Amino acid sequence: MASHANGDIPIIMETAIIDDDVEDETKGGIENSNGVENEKSVKFTVTRVKNDLNRVKSETEVSRLATRNQLTPFDFQDSASEPSDTLVQNSITALLSSKFRDISKRIRQYGDTPRFRKRLVSKWESLDYDLIESELQAQEEETNKSKKKLTLMFISRWIIMFAVGIGTALLAAGVQISVEIIAHEKFHLIQKYIDRCSTESCTLFLPIGIWVVINVVITLLGAALVTYVQPVAAGSGIPFIKSYLNGVRIPGLLNFRAFISKTLGVILSILGGLACGKEGPMAHSGGIMAAGFAKGRMRYGKKKEIKFYDAFRSDHEIRDFVAAGAASGVSAAFGAPVGGTLFSVEEAASFWNTELVWRVFFSAMVACFSTNFLLSAFEGHPTHLSSPGLVRFSTFQNLSFDLIEIPVFLVMAVIGGLAGALFVVLNYKLTVFRRKYIRRKWLKVLEAGIVSLAGALLAFLLMYSVDECTEVKHYSDHAITAQMFCKDKSHNSMSSLFLTTPEGCLKALLHDPHDAYGVIPLTVFIVVFFLLGVWTYGLSVSSGVFIPSLAIGAAWGRLIGLGVVELFPHHAKDVGKYALIGAASMLGGILRTTISLTVIIVECTGDISFGLPIMLTLMISKWVGDFFTTGLYDMNVEVSGIPLLSWEPPPLCENIKASEVMSQPVLSLHTEEKVGSILEILESETYGGFPVVETNPKYRQYYSGKLKGLILKNQLLVLLKKKIFAPEGMLPPGVNIRCKDFDNPYPVGQRLTLKDIEVTEEEKEHVIDLKPYMNFSPYTVGPSFSMPRVFKLFRGLGLRHLIVVNNNYEPVGMVTRKDLAKYRAESKRGMLKVEHLKIENV
């Protein structure tokens, strides 16, 4: 059962055949592995020898490595002739600016928990956006390619895009309408009770009791739905959709349970009085719906599935539809078709494809238009088309601005950046705390209930204590106000901010006249809502962070606006403008999204001429925030250990070579391979793909030779399951295997695993001919390829595996998404440490 690596570096197994040469390198790995929870109970602990930037590679060592790998010295010539690695290390450390410090601290702090490691190791896989080329595929394409089929595919794509748009609109409008109706009833009920008590001098315990019970029960329901049915539906969903579009497989993200949990969950969260919005979840729900439409099936039970057709089943096709769905979701939520399209494109289309963008845009436009139609119809005037999105900043009376106001906006942007960074830091601490202590499901549900309880009590306390009365006519019709202790015709101003959904609250802050809220209610509101927002995001409920961010920003923007009105009573009269800028800068400070966010806000505002101040604000607040932390979504992704690739290669890594990035040695298969060896390799490796090398009878048991192709783990499993093998020298049985059989069943159905394979001892000696199935032209690079160019290849082509070949076209290593993603985190730490490079080795 001895398997051999490329060259003659033995694999370290439990039976511990440790070569003297590599002992020092492997020790660390083995020690490391002890502390790690081993989810899949992998039997063999394979430790790879990493090129370690911390060690100065001596000439001797290089040549030793070279000999062992049967490479010519040339392969290491480049790295050998470089300045010593210590120098590189020092310069990198020196160059990394202080802004990365807290990130590195965070990662160090968090990166040490075993859970983090395990996630990084086993949880995430990459999606396959690259074409797989095999003999089989070439043949099938020949027969498939009829004009009729191509036309059909073309038309189907457009029809599905249309359906996605309509579906998302129905969904968005449904959520919106149900929330509005129920919320209105709920707040009206409370209002009645409060007012009755304030006039009839009964105690306030009855309304408080009713309120708290309603909120907490609804929130517990929502939290239970998410926690027990589909935990991946927690949060806004945007970080996950981003990661998916970036190429990371996230189990369960696109199935029917996630859809239900997300959609019902967000309704319950909002009705439960949590400080959250429904815009992020719309993007996620839209994506799930699109994936379902594309596949024509949806997994709703354990194994049952509706199945219409197979045309759009590849990762690549589904990705396109999910992008369209997410865009439609954003478009429907904000009435921003262009912004929604850009949102998808920023994440999905690492390779901008005009045809795809055009379809995504179509879908987003249909969604926006249909939502508008449906909501207008709900309001009784379907042809007016006056409700372009779930949240819309409505129309501002006057959004013109003067050049002298720009400095004020800039100051506000800085404040937004600082406040945003604070939000992220606090939320990060909370996330770490949650990961450590709140791990049981019932605890998670309980926490959501507590947040809801706290929110309800706080709101009531504030309405009770901040005793500011304003005349009712000052409020627009979107708010429900309670009279509390105010006299006739005037109402408690605080109540109009709390007796409404977060969206209503945002609208009130943006559009109510400038004397609607005084300084004290605003200040109190800001503090309370900020803390509630921090506490809510990351709960195990379906919740978006857009609306609370905007509302907090609008509140302090309004406060600043009041100041400006006070100082320059002749120039400024409208505080709505400042509230808008505040909202934008807060959002920019928290999320740091880029051009798409700008376009979304500009579209929401509906006034292009106010675009410049909004853009400036978003830019500055992003820069200020970036100085302290990453954005909220990025923080989320980092903490989850998802190997997301950024847009650009990490800075200052021009001198890092592919040979240093790659995992090494790589286990290769022969073109004709024994079943036993395949099983062995599959058991010992977690890779998704393996290089296939020339069968060389001379070196039968050494996995070395000229590269011939690449075969995926999934393909191997299918071949083993279908028993496409025969004793050596005989033809395999005539099982009719087709490309489709290798198709990725994600997100539907069970994934084939090693456990499903049953092979007798006799069969282990049989041989599989891999040639027809393997990708016969995988992407390869030489060992001296620089890291930025490897990165560009991965990002631009959506690769999963990049084989590093030496001078003789023999595989010497493999670069995967994880190798690159880890590097990114590492380089931010300012240290390229070997422990972290070894995380994956377990």
Next chain:
Amino acid sequence: MASHANGDIPIIMETAIIDDDVEDETKGGIENSNGVENEKSVKFTVTRVKNDLNRVKSETEVSRLATRNQLTPFDFQDSASEPSDTLVQNSITALLSSKFRDISKRIRQYGDTPRFRKRLVSKWESLDYDLIESELQAQEEETNKSKKKLTLMFISRWIIMFAVGIGTALLAAGVQISVEIIAHEKFHLIQKYIDRCSTESCTLFLPIGIWVVINVVITLLGAALVTYVQPVAAGSGIPFIKSYLNGVRIPGLLNFRAFISKTLGVILSILGGLACGKEGPMAHSGGIMAAGFAKGRMRYGKKKEIKFYDAFRSDHEIRDFVAAGAASGVSAAFGAPVGGTLFSVEEAASFWNTELVWRVFFSAMVACFSTNFLLSAFEGHPTHLSSPGLVRFSTFQNLSFDLIEIPVFLVMAVIGGLAGALFVVLNYKLTVFRRKYIRRKWLKVLEAGIVSLAGALLAFLLMYSVDECTEVKHYSDHAITAQMFCKDKSHNSMSSLFLTTPEGCLKALLHDPHDAYGVIPLTVFIVVFFLLGVWTYGLSVSSGVFIPSLAIGAAWGRLIGLGVVELFPHHAKDVGKYALIGAASMLGGILRTTISLTVIIVECTGDISFGLPIMLTLMISKWVGDFFTTGLYDMNVEVSGIPLLSWEPPPLCENIKASEVMSQPVLSLHTEEKVGSILEILESETYGGFPVVETNPKYRQYYSGKLKGLILKNQLLVLLKKKIFAPEGMLPPGVNIRCKDFDNPYPVGQRLTLKDIEVTEEEKEHVIDLKPYMNFSPYTVGPSFSMPRVFKLFRGLGLRHLIVVNNNYEPVGMVTRKDLAKYRAESKRGMLKVEHLKIENV
């Protein structure tokens, strides 16, 4: 002087050493070469053996090829095991739909002229967006990389972007204001003369005479400026900017002369009364300005240049700034920052780079805002910010629409598509005619004069003959109207369309009340303006096609609007809406641009709720138009023979292998190469780069061996010029050569050519060590790589050279942009003919 190809295929020279084996293939090439003008007087006619899809490759032939190339049979195994090529050929032919037929006819018709071939051969080169990695670069980066420098670069980029925005705005506003002032004066003058004659009953000869003389003289000036100063400034410039951003080097595109010709030229064209706009030229001028700012120098004389710094001198950096400049131009012209950004991104960022897009957007936003400010200031109210772009559809009173209007819009979209296709076909015929007969410079200038004359006379004739009077109050203030034979207080309705710039005309058609123009004046206007538009585009003047397209469309849209108002007088009252849809559909039919065009028009309209009908219209008109022809810009590019790569790999080429696309055999250099051999190869080859292979003393004169790197022609020339060589075995002279010395001087200064190199006979025996200078990790693929994946590599990474290596890592061929671009045109023809594949061989 015998040079040798890879393997042992001899190169066919004038001394005609023809191998028996390859005779039949080479003959075609030689015959072909006779008909071709040989601009560079290349001495050696190298003919490559192409894999010809028309021939059925027999097993024997494959093995023969294999032996000759010293390949193992494996390399051709894949192609040999494919279904026979005739089958592939047939299926491809059968599959290509009829919509390509006219294109193929066109290419066949035009492709046979020697001029076309020559262009394809020699004129276009690729830009270099890929990183060049060499020992030298690695060393220099080490020293360059200080934190200070990186910060400086970061800040400089933003400052330059800001400057680009401001500069473009100044430019746009300047052009707009000068055109407006002068045009107003001109039309006012004419109006006075006409009116005086129509009341005082003098003959109309005086105003006609004045008008014709003014128009023709101005047009001649404009045409002469473009034709004699910088011919590349002709036309809208958008196709060229597109090609540049796509990666094609267009000589002179970004120099100072082009700037002057373009900017002054477009003012003169419009004042000369041509049917053209100034929006396309703005994109080009913006691009030039950005390039100039980025480089801190601009070539204004033969050799003089202003020079500030070297930081942003690589093709890659300049491309980014040009993208920003073009975006700013579009943004300033249309008041559409998002649309402008998307316009650049669609073409430039084959690899979407968030950082870049963010900068481009910033620049576009600054340009839009500044233009607005400047134009508003010109109108006397700088803080109103009421003029967001050069052309803006102003504000529509009422742009709401009913669902029942959608079918009308769709019919209009179909009409637009048809009319657009007709426009393109007519313009194509004219272009071909011009290329054949109007080739002298004075003829080109003369033609522009004739068009101007015809336009002036026709306009007068129409005002004279179409005798429709309307009351003056019906016209907005943008038109100058002549009384002609109308009574007091009513004026000739035709005159308000012709006594204005094309933009004024567009505004009149969009916004004037529905009874301002009758059916007859509109019909006549449509026909005349359509023909003038066709005739104008492609003249040797600086002219945009946006505005005339929109004006034609608005005119027939208005006509349809009149019909709808007539049929449903209760429902429809406003014809402006129909004019807008007509304008959009006409533009879509002519240009077929995609998402950016939609966003531009929506931004111009200023009303997001009308976005859906506009998008639907543009989409349908594009589809209808695409059924008949390609878009106007694409036609332009095709006819110029620019090797533009489309977004997607050509359809139905999944079974074409890299070995069939590549040019073969490839001439390689050794790591230590004799000066004489380098000169020989440079003389015989037009490539921009050569593979460098291991020096193998045994096969000294065979250019074969393991691939070690890639060296650019430009680098070789610099090395030769600086005489970095020494007799064999000795070290080269200690000339201090730096990365910068290899920097591409484009678009400034003379390019180093072979003629500049002077080498003695003795020096020819000296040896250059290429190792420090070459790119030591060029991108490579195997021969069985499929065409779509090769295409993706090129498009995604901006490659110029892709080396095809065999199993032994020896170069067997090279794929360049031209190889791929040719394939595209070819596949559209429905036939993959060998003649065309051989065009480049001459």
